[in-house]
Amino acid sequence: xxxxxxxxxxxxxxxxxxxxxxxxxxxxxxxxxxxxxxxxxxxxxxxxxxxxxxxxxxxxxxxxxxxxxxxxxxxxxxxxxxxxxxxxxxxxxxxxxxxxxxxxxxxxxxxxxxxxxxxxxxxxxxxxxxxxxxxxxxxxxxxxxxxxxxxxxxxxxxxxxxxxxxxxxxxxxxxxxxxxxxxxxxxxxxxxxxxxxxxxxxxxxxxxxxxxxxxxxxxxxxxxxxxxxxxxxxxxxxxxxxxxxxxxxxxxxxxxxxxxxxxxxxxxxxxxxxxxxxxxxxxxxxxxxxx
Numbered sequence: 001x002x003x004x005x006x007x008x009x010x011x012x013x014x015x016x017x018x019x020x021x022x023x024x025x026x027x028x029x030x031x032x033x034x035x036x037x038x039x040x041x042x043x044x045x046x047x048x049x050x051x052x053x054x055x056x057x058x059x060x061x062x063x064x065x066x067x068x069x070x071x072x073x074x075x076x077x078x079x080x081x082x083x084x085x086x087x088x089x090x091x092x093x094x095x096x097x098x099x100x101x102x103x104x105x106x107x108x109x110x111x112x113x114x115x116x117x118x119x120x121x122x123x124x125x126x127x128x129x130x131x132x133x134x135x136x137x138x139x140x141x142x143x144x145x146x147x148x149x150x151x152x153x154x155x156x157x158x159x160x161x162x163x164x165x166x167x168x169x170x171x172x173x174x175x176x177x178x179x180x181x182x183x184x185x186x187x188x189x190x191x192x193x194x195x196x197x198x199x200x201x202x203x204x205x206x207x208x209x210x211x212x213x214x215x216x217x218x219x220x221x222x223x224x225x226x227x228x229x230x231x232x233x234x235x236x237x238x239x240x241x242x243x244x245x246x247x248x249x250x251x252x253x254x255x256x257x258x259x260x261x262x263x264x265x266x267x268x269x270x271x272x273x274x275x276x277x278x279x280x281x282x283x284x285x286x287x288x289x290x291x
Contacts, residue, residue: 008194008235012057015239021246036165036192038062038135045070055245057238058101060191061086062135068099075251077101077241079234081189083256085141092256100241100251102234104189104214106258111186112148114227117264118184118212119152120282121225121271125183125210128154131173131200132188133161145186157182165192167199174203182209187223189214189231197221210274216265219290224270229259263287 013023021027030051034040045066048056055075058064064078065088078101080088089095105111119125128149136142137160146156159176161169177185185204187193193200194215201221204211213219214228237257245251264282267290271278283289 008059008232011232011235012239015236016243019240019243021243036163036169036195038133038163038165041066042070049074055242057242061088061139061141064088064099064101068097072098074098075245077238077245077251079104079238081105081141085144086139089256092258094252095254095256096252098251100254100256102238102241102257104229104231104234104259106260106262109148110228110262111145111188112151113262114186114212114214115145115149115152115154117225117227117282118186118210119154120279121212122184122210122276126153126155127157127180127182128184128186129157129159129177129180129182130186130188131161131170131193132190133163133165133192136160136188136190145188149186154184161192167196170196170199170203174207174209177209178207184210184212187211187213187218189228205270205273208274210276216263216288219265219267219270219288222267222270224267224274224276226265227262229262234259266290 023029030053032044032048034044041063049071055077056067057077058067059079061080064080067076068088076099078099080101080103082105083089083103088099137158149156157180159173161173187200197218198221201218201223205222211223213223213226215231216226219226241254264286265288266278266286
């Protein structure tokens with residue numbers, strides 16, 4: 001398990017407990033993590049398979065893709081971005097194979113909406129980058145987001161996080177952002193970012209760079225804004241799928257869940273610190289405003 005545990009594990013195990021599965025009583029849990037070293041992915045997948053579990057819960061699109069290539073027998077519940085764009089499945093309603101799960105996206109168009117809101121917050125901004133590892137940038141999904149950014153009017157500057165993705169690497173990337181005069185960064189929902197939320201927010205604010213994230217947790221820590229679904233709810237839904245599979249259901253008949261509601265959260269204190277005036281229309285559309 002990572003030394004910086006994913007903040008949503010509590011939601012996962014709490015929901016499993018509600019379904020009657022309690023670790024140490026009737027549930028044995030094997031924990032496997034790359035610890036920020038993406039190159040260890042295949043090794044971690046092999047270790048998980050050798051554990052011979054009844055179901056594997058995988059907390060990233062990249063890990064689910066590795067599992068897809070490694071096993072067609074062990075049921076997999078994924079917590080991923082858009083599974084079709086990533087090539088995980090071809091049909092949301094009928095995954096048909098051994099993989100189902102929950103998506104943080106409703107297609108890549110959601111990121112187009114995020115970037116449009118970001119541009120609305122600061123119309124003069126032109127240079128943007130994504131805080132994401134190389135695997136994200138190189139994926140079909142990452143390339144789609146870059147195209148959305150260009151369509152909105154941003155120039156995308158590539159500065160991927162390199163392995164191992166640890167604190168020093170985040171500091172290196174933010175130093176590069178400052179040197180390249182990046183005005184805004186998009187923080188996608190990837191494990192590397194979720195495991196370093198406060199560090200990311202602190203570095204962004206220290207370097208006076210505006211951030212939009214996929215989850216309100218970052219905004220509550222001081223990020224500028226977020227637009228996305230309730231991620232804790234998604235984790236609980238994934239736990240429900242894990243419980244159903246443990247009870248004998250097959251993942252191929254479980255529709256890959258996609259959220260239908262998305263909330264805008266804005267941190268007014270951070271906007272003021274960045275010298276931004278939040279447009280009234282944007283403020284009115286926010287579900288939560290932190291002042």
